[in-house]
Amino acid sequence: MSLELRDIHKHFGPVRANDGINLTVEAGTMHGLLGENGAGKSTLMKVLSGFHAPDSGEIILDGTQIRASSPQDAIGHGIGMLHQDPLVFLPFSVIDNFLMQSPGGLRLNRRSARRQFEEVCERFQFSLDPSASTRSLTVGERQQLEIARLLWLGARVLILDEPTTGISAPQRVKLFATLRALAEEGMSVIFVSHKLEEVEELCQRVTVMRQGKVVGHAEMPTPASQLVEMMFGAPVQVEAAQPIELGDSLLRVKDLSVKERLLSIEALSVDVRAGEVIGLAGLGGSGQNTFMRAVAGLVSPAGGEINLDGKQIAGLPYRDLLDVGIQYLPAGRLEEGLVQGLSITEHFVLSNPDTPFFVDWDTAAEHAATAVTANFIKGRADSNAEELSGGNMQRLLLAMLRPRLRLLMMEHPTRGLDIESANWVWSQLLKRREDGTAIIFASVDLDELLRYSNRILVFFSGKVISEVNASDTDVEELGFLIGGKVRENQ
Amino acid sequence: MSWMRPLGRALIPIIGALAFSILLLLLVGANPFEALGLLVKGSVGSAASLSDTLTAWVTMVLAAAGLVVTFRAGLWNIGVEGQIIAGSIAAAFVARTVEGPVAVMIILTMLAGIVGGGLWALLAGVLRVYGKVNEIFGGLGLTFVASSLATYLIIGPWKRAGVASTGGTDPFPRDSWLPTSGTLRVSIVAVIVAALAVVAVYFMMRGTRFGLRLKAVGQNLRSAVLFGIPNKRYLLLAFIIGGALAGLAGTIRVTGFHHKLVSTPSGAHGYLGILIVLLAGFEAKWIAPIAFFFAAIAVGSSQLPLQMGVDSSLGGILRGVLVLFVLLFGGWQARRAGTRLAAGSAPPVETVILPASPGGEG
Numbered sequence: 001m002s003l004e005l006r007d008i009h010k011h012f013g014p015v016r017a018n019d020g021i022n023l024t025v026e027a028g029t030m031h032g033l034l035g036e037n038g039a040g041k042s043t044l045m046k047v048l049s050g051f052h053a054p055d056s057g058e059i060i061l062d063g064t065q066i067r068a069s070s071p072q073d074a075i076g077h078g079i080g081m082l083h084q085d086p087l088v089f090l091p092f093s094v095i096d097n098f099l100m101q102s103p104g105g106l107r108l109n110r111r112s113a114r115r116q117f118e119e120v121c122e123r124f125q126f127s128l129d130p131s132a133s134t135r136s137l138t139v140g141e142r143q144q145l146e147i148a149r150l151l152w153l154g155a156r157v158l159i160l161d162e163p164t165t166g167i168s169a170p171q172r173v174k175l176f177a178t179l180r181a182l183a184e185e186g187m188s189v190i191f192v193s194h195k196l197e198e199v200e201e202l203c204q205r206v207t208v209m210r211q212g213k214v215v216g217h218a219e220m221p222t223p224a225s226q227l228v229e230m231m232f233g234a235p236v237q238v239e240a241a242q243p244i245e246l247g248d249s250l251l252r253v254k255d256l257s258v259k260e261r262l263l264s265i266e267a268l269s270v271d272v273r274a275g276e277v278i279g280l281a282g283l284g285g286s287g288q289n290t291f292m293r294a295v296a297g298l299v300s301p302a303g304g305e306i307n308l309d310g311k312q313i314a315g316l317p318y319r320d321l322l323d324v325g326i327q328y329l330p331a332g333r334l335e336e337g338l339v340q341g342l343s344i345t346e347h348f349v350l351s352n353p354d355t356p357f358f359v360d361w362d363t364a365a366e367h368a369a370t371a372v373t374a375n376f377i378k379g380r381a382d383s384n385a386e387e388l389s390g391g392n393m394q395r396l397l398l399a400m401l402r403p404r405l406r407l408l409m410m411e412h413p414t415r416g417l418d419i420e421s422a423n424w425v426w427s428q429l430l431k432r433r434e435d436g437t438a439i440i441f442a443s444v445d446l447d448e449l450l451r452y453s454n455r456i457l458v459f460f461s462g463k464v465i466s467e468v469n470a471s472d473t474d475v476e477e478l479g480f481l482i483g484g485k486v487r488e489n490q
Numbered sequence: 491m492s493w494m495r496p497l498g499r500a501l502i503p504i505i506g507a508l509a510f511s512i513l514l515l516l517l518v519g520a521n522p523f524e525a526l527g528l529l530v531k532g533s534v535g536s537a538a539s540l541s542d543t544l545t546a547w548v549t550m551v552l553a554a555a556g557l558v559v560t561f562r563a564g565l566w567n568i569g570v571e572g573q574i575i576a577g578s579i580a581a582a583f584v585a586r587t588v589e590g591p592v593a594v595m596i597i598l599t600m601l602a603g604i605v606g607g608g609l610w611a612l613l614a615g616v617l618r619v620y621g622k623v624n625e626i627f628g629g630l631g632l633t634f635v636a637s638s639l640a641t642y643l644i645i646g647p648w649k650r651a652g653v654a655s656t657g658g659t660d661p662f663p664r665d666s667w668l669p670t671s672g673t674l675r676v677s678i679v680a681v682i683v684a685a686l687a688v689v690a691v692y693f694m695m696r697g698t699r700f701g702l703r704l705k706a707v708g709q710n711l712r713s714a715v716l717f718g719i720p721n722k723r724y725l726l727l728a729f730i731i732g733g734a735l736a737g738l739a740g741t742i743r744v745t746g747f748h749h750k751l752v753s754t755p756s757g758a759h760g761y762l763g764i765l766i767v768l769l770a771g772f773e774a775k776w777i778a779p780i781a782f783f784f785a786a787i788a789v790g791s792s793q794l795p796l797q798m799g800v801d802s803s804l805g806g807i808l809r810g811v812l813v814l815f816v817l818l819f820g821g822w823q824a825r826r827a828g829t830r831l832a833a834g835s836a837p838p839v840e841t842v843i844l845p846a847s848p849g850g851e852g
Contacts, residue, residue: 298715335712
């Protein structure tokens with residue numbers, strides 16, 4: 001079944017997640033959709049599979065325009081999507097999940113469904129027990145269940161969104177074999193990923209997206225360097241970060257391990273010196289944030305040592321670390337950084353450790369108004385946090401930082417910000433180096449990583465696979481490393 | 491006008507609920523205006539009825555003031571009724587065992603109620619914070635326990651001499667009764683305590699760092715962690731304060747109204763506190779007038795069956811419908827605000843009309 005997307009637009013407020021996307025997928029092919037985090041891939045696929053209604057644009061299936069206003073509609077047209085986190089009902093049994101979306105009336109025909117489920121499983125050599133509890137399944141097995149269900153519902157276009165996150169290597173091999181078999185049967189497979197290697201292995205054609213737009217198509221095989229350039233933009237002339245005299249060793253992390261549901265960090269060691277800027281590169285969810293949260297005391301490490309100025313800090317809660325000069329700014333500015341329903345003044349009062357028990361609101365409002373002006377926040381002291389734009393939320397968060405810090409950690413300092421705000425953010429951050437504050441930040445913006453870091457740690461599935469000096473590398477090499485590949489010798 | 495908005499928020503649902511009740515009265519064939527007239531007369535028409543209304547008002551105000559604190563912290567303290575019972579048991583214990591002059595007894599019984607209610611709420615808090623038991627279920631469960639405990643005491647260890655009756659214990663010694671004047675049933679001490687409590691909560695939520703941090707915890711537990719707020723401690727403190735005020739209400743019920751321990755000392759006024767706080771939009775300043783309205787309906791509607799043959803449940807219906815109208819109206823407003831916000835900002839913001847129950851501690 002061939003598929004064509006014409007001029008798809010999808011906005012979320014001012015954010016143009018999809019900005020005029022055109023895409024054609026031939027029947028019987030595996031089509032890769034590449035792009036870094038936030039490029040708009042997932043949004044596009046959600047539009048295609050009926051989760052989001054597009055603002056404008058057409059979806060054409062075998063020459064006929066279709067309108068999918070819900071996932072149920074989409075699967076009716078033969079479009080099925082396998083989500084990054086498989087959408088299964090954990091308390092249900094495997095067979096009940098399988099039957100979840102089954103068409104027809106009130107009566108469920110369990111017996112025939114079970115037979116059909118077993119047929120599908122046999123065809124693809126899935127070993128799933130229909131009466132097992134879904135909770136007992138691994139992520140890979142949940143995917144298999146979802147694939148079986150979508151095929152049974154008549155999917156002829158199968159969308160997979162980052163399907164290899166969180167599954168084991170043998171399960172990946174099995175998944176790829178299944179996808180190949182499906183494509184041979186004439187099915188169209190759209191494979192969304194930012195892992196170059198997998199796209200190279202599977203796909204015949206690739207479409208690359210960046211900032212909500214399609215930046216190019218390529219027939220495979222295409223040299224990875226070309227794909228990297230399309231994903232991250234042409235290598236920009238990067239001005240080196242102003243050199244600064246680095247101080248003594250400040251933070252020493254030794255053999256840190258953290259266990260989380262989808263990811264574990266093992267034996268991670270790193271030393272950071274006062275005034276140093278460390279960039280954390282890697283695909284989203286490769287362990288960068290987990291590492292920073294462990295250092296900040298927001299997740300508890302399973303083992304290892306964390307020393308600040310020679311003092312052991314592992315296991316201390318964040319509020320104690322705040323007092324020794326560690327601060328952490330999350331990516332979710334409104335979700336985790338600010339408090340909806342509270343005004344800017346109230347935020348400043350909350351963030352000030354010296355606030356007396358009885359708050360003097362008049363003085364607080366004056367202070368807040370001064371800070372609003374000084375930090376170029378577009379808003380008033382009595383504006384609520386949720387009324388601010390993303391850039392102004394970030395300005396507010398920076399303005400609330402403690403005046404003297406030893407270590408500042410940030411997730412995506414400039415994500416979604418315009419150039420002016422982004423530059424302002426970095427000018428504020430770099431100023432702090434002069435007091436000997438070390439900065440650790442995670443970013444997917446390679447230019448940002450190269451421009452401001454002294455060193456860059458590249459994360460891949462919970463490990464630091466490479467540590468490079470920012471001045472010794474370039475966008476291309478970094479792109480390779482992030483995709484889990486080391487550049488071939490030239 | 492800044493005061494028009496909350497006024498409108500309160501008035502529109504009240505008019506809607508009144509219209510609905512009038513319709514209901516017409517349907518059962520009663521004269522709605524006669525019924526409403528009786529409601530007013532029965533609640534504020536005489537010194538005696540006003541005094542009864544104030545008695546109910548005191549319980550509602552105390553329960554509601556405590557609930558403002560817990561609700562602001564994002565905790566659905568449905569166990570308030572149990573905390574009132576726990577407070578009245580503790581006060582009854584003191585009233586039965588300690589002897590002293592009236593002033594001393596007032597202070598001691600009130601302190602006992604505060605401790606009893608606070609500890610009972612702390613139990614729900616510990617279950618919530620450390621046991622991951624949702625406070626709604628924990629609170630409901632503990633209410634059953636408290637009410638069974640009261641019944642057990644009444645027919646067991648504290649039973650009346652000679653006859654064990656579920657009607658209550660023997661009356662407390664006179665010195666433990668809250669002083670009243672003349673034949674009126676309301677105690678000025680109770681009214682003052684309730685008024686002080688609501689003023690204290692108002693200033694605590696508005697003027698102190700504690701109140702602000704509590705709001706932050708209630709609105710966004712994850713952000714609160716990053717502001718360095720010890721959120722577990724704050725959640726537990728919110729429970730304790732809410733429970734202490736409920737326990738105080740329990741004390742006043744037994745020392746100022748029943749003069750003995752009964753199995754349902756609160757007269758279910760604690761649950762009404764929940765509705766009052768919802769109506770007040772979690773603002774302490776609206777509690778006193780709304781509670782007065784509720785108390786008036788509760789006391790006034792008891793006249794209806796005698797005078798008109800209309801069931802007194804009309805009062806309950808009026809209150810219930812009122813709350814539904816308020817929530818409906820609030821939801822409608824939030825939806826309008828929501829669409830307005832979504833048009834002007836990145837990922838659609840979910841507008842909070844009620845405090846979100848926190849998902850877990852970070």
